[in-house]
Amino acid sequence: MANLRVMCKLLKNLNISNVKAHSIPSDRRYKNWGAQEVKSGRSWKKEELRLKSNSDLHKYVLLKERNMLLTMEEEAKAQIQLFPSPERIDKVEDSMENLESVIRERNVAYHKLETGRTGERPYKMSKNAFGLRYRHEMSEYTMPKHMNKDWYEEFRSYKHDRYTEQFLLKYREKSYVSKRRQQIRDFNHVIHLLNRFPDMDMQALKEQYPNVDIEKAKASRKYGGHFAPK
Amino acid sequence: MRITNFLFDKVGKWSKQFSNLPDRYIKRAMEQVYWRNPKGIQYKPNAVVKRKKYHFSVHRPWTGEFRQENSPGRLHPKVFVEPIKEWSFFRGDRVEILVGKDKGKQGIIKQIFQERNWVIVEGLNCKLKQIGDDKEFSGVYIQEEKPLLVTTDVKLVDPSDLTATTIEWRFTEDGDKVRVSTRTGRIIPIPASVEETIDYKTKATYLEQPKDTKADAVTEITFEPKLATFEMDIMEKMGIKDDRVPPKSFWY
Numbered sequence: 001m002a003n004l005r006v007m008c009k010l011l012k013n014l015n016i017s018n019v020k021a022h023s024i025p026s027d028r029r030y031k032n033w034g035a036q037e038v039k040s041g042r043s044w045k046k047e048e049l050r051l052k053s054n055s056d057l058h059k060y061v062l063l064k065e066r067n068m069l070l071t072m073e074e075e076a077k078a079q080i081q082l083f084p085s086p087e088r089i090d091k092v093e094d095s096m097e098n099l100e101s102v103i104r105e106r107n108v109a110y111h112k113l114e115t116g117r118t119g120e121r122p123y124k125m126s127k128n129a130f131g132l133r134y135r136h137e138m139s140e141y142t143m144p145k146h147m148n149k150d151w152y153e154e155f156r157s158y159k160h161d162r163y164t165e166q167f168l169l170k171y172r173e174k175s176y177v178s179k180r181r182q183q184i185r186d187f188n189h190v191i192h193l194l195n196r197f198p199d200m201d202m203q204a205l206k207e208q209y210p211n212v213d214i215e216k217a218k219a220s221r222k223y224g225g226h227f228a229p230k
Numbered sequence: 231m232r233i234t235n236f237l238f239d240k241v242g243k244w245s246k247q248f249s250n251l252p253d254r255y256i257k258r259a260m261e262q263v264y265w266r267n268p269k270g271i272q273y274k275p276n277a278v279v280k281r282k283k284y285h286f287s288v289h290r291p292w293t294g295e296f297r298q299e300n301s302p303g304r305l306h307p308k309v310f311v312e313p314i315k316e317w318s319f320f321r322g323d324r325v326e327i328l329v330g331k332d333k334g335k336q337g338i339i340k341q342i343f344q345e346r347n348w349v350i351v352e353g354l355n356c357k358l359k360q361i362g363d364d365k366e367f368s369g370v371y372i373q374e375e376k377p378l379l380v381t382t383d384v385k386l387v388d389p390s391d392l393t394a395t396t397i398e399w400r401f402t403e404d405g406d407k408v409r410v411s412t413r414t415g416r417i418i419p420i421p422a423s424v425e426e427t428i429d430y431k432t433k434a435t436y437l438e439q440p441k442d443t444k445a446d447a448v449t450e451i452t453f454e455p456k457l458a459t460f461e462m463d464i465m466e467k468m469g470i471k472d473d474r475v476p477p478k479s480f481w482y
Contacts (some may be wrong), residue, residue: 039429040439040441040442041438041439041441041443042250042252043252043441048448048449050453050454051449051450051451051452051453053451053452053453053454054460054463054464054467055459055463055464055467056452058460058464077281085458086255086259087251087252087255089255089259090252090254090255091252091255093254094252094254103460106459106460107459107460107461110457110458110459111459113457114457119459121482122481128271129271130273132273137482138482139481139482140479140480140481141479141480141481141482142479143479143480144480145480145482151482153471156317167273171273189310192310193310193313196310196312197310197312197381200312200313201314201315203315204313204314204315205313207313207315208313209313
């Protein structure tokens with residue numbers, strides 16, 4: 001149980017209700033002003049947030065903390081001062097992300113049990129005006145799709161004609177060429193590594209460059225370097 | 231995602247372990263974004279122009295020195311880093327130095343730079359550095375430890391006979407992964423200072439900060455399973471009643 005002491009938190013105790021943002025005494029308000037470093041704990045983990053009730057998660061403590069930190073950062077920028085320990089913002093952001101995912105988990109569990117669906121915002125993969133696939137996040141409308149003129153004007157669906165065909169051909173060529181170049185670069189890099197580190201761990205090399213054929217690299221004329229003939 | 235590009239900007243686990251900083255912050259601090267495509271209909275919706283290759287040296291990626299070393303437009307000669315299967319050198323390990331003027335001496339690892347396969351051994355492999363010199367004043371010299379390659383320049387020390395040895399990762403009968411000296415077959419224990427960070431020596435001795443949540447409050451279980459969504463539960467707690475039936479709607 002001693003390890004629990006490290007469950008140090010950036011946040012105030014979640015159980016404290018009625019946290020009053022404006023009731024900070026004036027002597028504490030600028031406590032960290034000019035400090036080089038402000039110590040803080042780690043962010044909340046998902047498994048810890050899963051233990052908390054819905055009303056505990058609905059306290060806006062993290063939001064207030066983030067607003068406070070962002071305001072302090074802006075103020076420090078405006079006054080050309082150092083904003084100490086900027087990683088605090090990221091810790092709060094991480095906690096907020098974890099909190100949201102826990103709430104989503106709970107809602108998805110309810111909806112799956114009751115309706116068999118996730119209850120999340122539906123989406124479908126569709127093609128945009130360039131013929132490229134994208135994730136279309138659906139929206140809720142009062143009228144069906146075929147009656148909705150505005151929607152058709154905004155999301156004019158993809159029409160496969162020779163122009164998109166030409167565009168896609170070039171687009172795919174570009175991505176193919178860049179992948180191919182990367183592969184060649186990796187291949188040459190592996191040859192250099194082989195030349196520089198002859199006693200290298202080959203298993204590690206294979207793991208790091210899985211797309212490179214090492215036998216082929218060793219057959220290259222660049223492999224082996226310069227040496228005087230006997 | 232290209233594997234190699236990914237490797238170039240990745241900060242090693244053991245390089246950032248001591249700093250106790252969240253990954254999100256490290257990423258944000260070292261990132262150099264020159265252009266981000268605006269939202270809207272784009273043929274490349276999330277295109278970003280940013281620095282892909284970083285030069286790693288003895289400066290930590292979230293520091294100003296690193297930013298200066300990798301300032302926009304500044305390029306460095308290519309560095310070849312030998313791939314290593316598993317990292318085996320940790321903070322607090324006793325190592326023997328195999329090169330340089332401190333060859334044969336043993337010391338304790340102080341810092342790790344995994345991106346370059348480097349370690350810094352406390353007080354050894356030092357060079358004098360002149361600082362603050364100008365026309366009249368010759369400056370002062372300070373001693374600075376230089377990094378050593380883990381592949382060729384240092385070897386772990388076997389605690390049973392205090393001599394350098396090569397190691398191998400093996401499993402004990404209990405299933406623990408341990409470093410074993412290939413010469414004597416003795417286990418080289420991982421030092422306790424592995425878990426040490428800038429904020430605490432060990433997790434058990436962490437000094438609680440005023441804003442930290444108490445450990446009991448974290449582990450307290452207040453969750454009660456209930457057949458309701460988060461919103462339904464909150465509405466019930468706040469006494470909000472809503473019997474309105476939503477009209478028929480269409481999702482597309």
